[in-house]
Amino acid sequence: MIPLSRIRDSFEGVIPSVIATTDADGMPNVSYLSHVHYVDDHHVALSNQFFSKTAHNVAKNGLATVMVVNGLTGVQHILDLVFDRSETDGELFDKLSAHLAILEQGMASVMRLKAADIYRVTDCREVPAPHPLEVAPERDPPDLMAATSKLSRLLSQAGDTESLLDTTLDGLAHLFGVGHAMVLVPDESARRMITIGSHGYDRFGFGAEVPIGEGIIGVSAATRQTVRITDLSRGRRYAEAVRSMAGLSHADSIPLPALSMPYSQIAVPLVAHGRLVGLLFAESEARFAFRHGHEQAFEIIAGQLAHALLLAEQERERPAPRPAATAEPQAAATSAKIFRLRFYPRDGSLFLDDDYLIRGVPGRLLKYLIDEYLKSGKQEFLNREIRREGSLMLPDIKDNLETRLILLRRRLSEKAGPIRLVSTERGRVRLEIDGRPVVEVVET
Incomplete structure (x- = not known):
């Protein structure tokens, strides 16, 4: 029997698999499967969606035969299966369900996973090709363990939240x-994921949002499961949705950075102590860009990054602040160029002149900083004093303030406008303004 670990590329779902069963009278039935999932060297999982005849036959004799196809080489293998059990919850079920939700975007009511059926593999053999194709020899896979180890060391040396994010994205680019x-x-609100760092796109997209539950990013965040797609040509509806999201032009949205025609994508949730801290997402215009080895490596990196981000939030601030630098209140600077900020308390949306800037906690945060600046000329702020400000509506002690400050600072830098937020040292930020802001509060 061929070990299943040697044919892992046949379990990527690029080419649909075929399952054959027989009823009690020996009448055969053949159906297509969207995916056969590798469990271990002796077990596979089949997604039980709506194949009632197949399920009926298996219930009678517990036997099935499946053909899987390597999406890279076209090589076929036959698996002889014996039914073991069905799982309707748990990690494996959630993983299959999340994967199916991505591939069948827009057909959830039809394609909802009923169960993950686990089968024991009694034999695995290659199907002889009558006219074998000439296949270019596969290149040796990269040494992912070495890359993972090096990136892990770099993350352990990162001193703050921003360097953790930059180190991760730079490491993925240069090491992987x-x-x-x-x-x-x-x-x-725990209803959206917000882009806080990006690499390789023609725009950074700081502040771009993805609703939780939508697309590979949203589904991964909702289920806290890694989702990996090796060939999105079977899921073009999702790719179209990504392009639509990337091209949003509403007045109160930031376009999501995205490839126009991705074929491989992977989303890995950052979870620490049962809490969703964030999500790591990567994509490529090449098929099979991310294999199962990448999934394992990225999950290791994601776990370390999640815990590091959580620890970074528990920042060590100085017990006694130094005297804050102040400037003349802007109201007195009548000769300075005026720019307008429009603030919507309903959702914390903030517009710079007529351009959408940011919303939520970062929007309320910038409004607070500017109000303080206009009242007293104050420019330097400690994180701990910001946390005590009730108008910001920070959820609790685990408020992710550091990541909100990074998001706001990067968004302001990307806009290259008259407002800048500078991190002067740990737990302290400086507001810099060119001109005289006029703040308008719009109640709706």
Whole structure:
């Protein structure tokens, strides 16, 4: 029997698999499967969706035969299966369900997973090809363990939240060859993921949002499961949705950075102590860019990054602040150029002149900083004093303030406008303004 670990590329679902069963009278039945999932060297899982005849036959004799196809080489293998059990919850079920939700975007009511059926594999053999194709020899896979180890060491040396994010994205690019990636964090409502860092795109997209539950990013965040797609040509509806999201032009949205025609994508949730801290996402225009080895490596990195981000939030601030630098209140600077900020308390949306800037906690945060600046000329703020400000509506002690400050600072830098937020040292930020802001509060 061929070990299943030697044919892992046949379990990527690029080419649909075929399952054959027989009823009690020996009448055969053949159906297509969207995916055969590798469990271990002796077990596979089949997604039980709506194949009632197949399920009926298996219930009678517990036997099935499946053909899987390597999406890279076209090589076929036959698996002889014996039914073991069905799982309707748990990690494996959640993983299969999340994967199916991505591939069948828009057909959830039809394609909802009923169960993950686990089969024991009694034999695995290659199907002889009558006219074998000439296949270029596969290149040796990259040494992912070495890359993972090096990136792990670099992360352990990162001193703050911002360097953790930059180290991760730079490491994925230079050590793993990942050209396009981003890190997202949940917003205060836990209904959206917000882009806080990106690499390789023609725009950074800081502040771009993805609703939790939608697309590979949203599904991974909702289920807290790694989702990996090796060939999105079977899921073009999702790719179209990504392009639509990337091209949003509403007045109160930031376009999501995205490839126009991705074929491989992977989303890995950052979970620490049962809490969704963020999400790591990468994509490529090549098929099979992310294999199962990448999934394992990225999950290791994601786990370390999640715990590091959580620890970074518990920042060590100085017990006694130094005297804060102040400037003349802007109201007195009548000759300075005026720019307008429009603030919507309903959702914390903030517009710079007529351009959407940010919303939520970062929007309320910038409004607070500017109000303080206009009242007293104050420019330097400690994180701990910000945390005590009730108008910011920070959820609790685990408020992700550091990541909100990074998001706001990067968004302001990307806009290259008259407002800047500078991190002067740990737990302290400085507001810099060119001109005289006029703040308008719009109640709706």
